Amino acid sequence: MVIRDYKPADFQQVEKLWKETGIYTMERGDTHEVILRCNSQGGKFLVLEDPESRIMVGSSWMTYDGRRLHLHHFAIKPSHQGRGLGRILALESLKFADEKGCPLKLEVHRENLAAVNLYNSLGFIKFKDYEIFMVVDPGRHLDPGFSNGLETGK
Numbered sequence: 088m089v090i091r092d093y094k095p096a097d098f099q100q101v102e103k104l105w106k107e108t109g110i111y112t113m114e115r116g117d118t119h120e121v122i123l124r125c126n127s128q129g130g131k132f133l134v135l136e137d138p139e140s141r142i143m144v145g146s147s148w149m150t151y152d153g154r155r156l157h158l159h160h161f162a163i164k165p166s167h168q169g170r171g172l173g174r175i176l177a178l179e180s181l182k183f184a185d186e187k188g189c190p191l192k193l194e195v196h197r198e199n200l201a202a203v204n205l206y207n208s209l210g211f212i213k214f215k216d217y218e219i220f221m222v223v224d225p226g227r228h229l230d231p232g233f234s235n236g237l238e239t240g241k
């Protein structure tokens with residue numbers, strides 16, 4: 088197996104891998120263009136590939152916000168899971184974070200035991216007192232009819 092940087096020609100296989108591992112939804116808008124933009128802003132997208140068959144076996148997408156790295160779409164092809172490849176790819180991702188000199192953050196569903204165990208075993212610390220929030224459609228909440236109960240002072 089080879090770990091290398093993402094190339095534009097990889098997207099089709101990457102998308103297939105995400106679908107196979109259940110981490111792909113179209114609404115997320117994770118396109119080739121988004122990968123290139125995130126990489127140009129200091130992120131890194133690693134792929135794990137079988138050099139003989141050229142089959143994409145794993146993906147690790149790290150985006151950079153100028154302060155921290157965030158790990159997304161970490162996956163190993165189902166037919167190749169349970170052989171230590173996830174650990175190898177995660178260690179390579181940690182190496183990148185170490186070289187960049189910043190923390191690596193991620194979100195994982197609490198019932199995803201394979202991933203939770205992997206991250207625990209690698210030294211990731213779980214935030215016990217925090218909830219994850221996201222506004223998916225910010226413009227909708229700027230509607231004058233929308234109220235969160237706060238006075239804006241306007």
Ligand SMILES: CC(C)(COP(=O)(O)OP(=O)(O)OC[C@H]1O[C@@H](n2cnc3c(N)ncnc32)[C@H](O)[C@@H]1OP(=O)(O)O)[C@@H](O)C(=O)NCCC(=O)NCCS
Pocket residue numbers: 108109110160161162163164167168169170171172173174175194195196199200201202204205208
């Ligand atoms: C999570 C995932 C990447 C692990 O990849 P993998 O190659 O199967 O993992 P490894 O074989 O390297 O195992 C590493 C560690 O993960 C944990 N683990 C892996 N599979 C596990 C399972 N079925 N049950 C419990 N723990 C498991 C163990 O701690 C294991 O270490 P150990 O072998 O010393 O016990 C893989 O299951 C996957 O792609 N899942 C679907 C996509 C996904 O959910 N990604 C995470 C999004 S946040």
